[in-house]
Amino acid sequence: MSGRTRSLDRGGMDAGAQAITGQLGRTIQRLRKAYNLSLSELSEQSGVAKSIISQIERNETNPTLATVWRLSQALDVSIDRFMAATDDEPFVEHLTRGDTPILVSEDGKCRLTITGWIKTVEWLQWFDFVAEPGGELVSDGHQRGSVECLSVLSGELQVECGDIIETARAGETLRYRCDRRHIIRNLGSEHAHATMVCLLKAAVLD
Incomplete structure (x- = not known):
């Protein structure tokens, strides 16, 4: 979310990319075993170092497109089908508290925990939002046509957008x-908790 915030922890922002790399590694390993190939044999057939293949299968490196192409040729599958296979693989991504980035408002009373996926950050962002009593989050505008949705889970929050002020x-x-510039405030006497979703570059506004 753009605006006047400062980052506490930017770790974990590449977790989505790591998850996709992990899917690719599992696909390579599955196909290699299906062809009954050892790491050495696949290395010989593809021209990719045995150590690199091992690192890819263990999700320890992010391979180049050239490397993926060589492996796909050795495993007798097109690169399109190769990449499609990785997208179809099921996965569960587990982010610990320390891996989850947190933004704090200028007054130190509002915290935005980034729970959204890095792959969607250019068009969809979502956050867990907590505001102490008196907390205020002031944000500059996103791209024209963007829409934000604030669902209050507990407490009470006020939103100011232009000349309009509403409370939920x-x-x-x-x-x-x-x-455009917008402000979220907690004017109550208790902590407020909400889920915030930002839809960037929305095509239609009714």
Whole structure:
């Protein structure tokens, strides 16, 4: 989310890419075993070093496109089908508390935990939002046409967007244009908790 925030922890931002690399590694290993090939044999047939293949299968490196092409040729599968196979593989990504980036408002009273996936960051972002009493998050505008949705889980939050000010309580959602300066405030006496989803470059605004 753009705006006046500072980052506490930017670790884990490449987790989505790592997950995809892991899928690729599992696909290579599955195909290699299906052809009953050892690491040495696949290395000989593909021209890719045995150590590199081993690292790819263990999700310890991010291979170049040239490397993926050589492996796909050795395993007798097109690169398109190769990459499609990695997308079809099921996966479960587990981010620990330390791996999850957190942004803090200028006043130190609002915390945005980035729970969204790095692969969607250019068009879809979502956050876990917590605001202490009196907390205020001031954000600059996103791309024109962007929309933000704030679903309050507990407490009460106020949103100011242009000349419009609205308040939502637990169980309610505020949806507003975020392509201009907008402010979220907790004017209550208790902590407020919400889920925030930002749809960037929205095509239609009713």
